[in-house]
Amino acid sequence: xxxxxxxxxxxxxxxxxxxxxxxxxxxxxxxxxxxxxxxxxxxxxxxxxxxxxxxxxxxxxxxxxxxxxxxxxxxxxxxxxxxxxxxxxxxxxxxxxxxxxxxxxxxxxxxxxxx
Numbered sequence: 001x002x003x004x005x006x007x008x009x010x011x012x013x014x015x016x017x018x019x020x021x022x023x024x025x026x027x028x029x030x031x032x033x034x035x036x037x038x039x040x041x042x043x044x045x046x047x048x049x050x051x052x053x054x055x056x057x058x059x060x061x062x063x064x065x066x067x068x069x070x071x072x073x074x075x076x077x078x079x080x081x082x083x084x085x086x087x088x089x090x091x092x093x094x095x096x097x098x099x100x101x102x103x104x105x106x107x108x109x110x111x112x113x114x115x
Contacts (some may be wrong), residue, residue: 005049014045070104
């Protein structure tokens with residue numbers, strides 16, 4: 001039987017609970033992960049115990065920044081539709097004054113949908 005040792009809590013001492021969630025089993029307070037099926041008999045506390053927290057690894061997703069010149073309703077006038085980091089924008093007045101996508105963004109999105 002494997003024993004898991006944790007430092008006692010500053011507030012609760014050696015009082016703890018085993019919490020089972022969809023993502024795993026934890027000893028609380030502290031949210032210390034333990035294998036599923038761990039019992040209370042396997043949990044011990046000692047002041048010299050150290051908890052090694054894994055370093056968070058950032059997930060970096062690189063997106064392409066794109067922009068297009070789209071003709072307005074009036075001939076000879078153009079607006080810029082752009083997509084930067086998955087956010088769409090347009091320089092037309094409708095985009096500035098209304099919520100959601102303007103007709104220029106909707107049109108460009110429809111053009112880009114693979115058939």
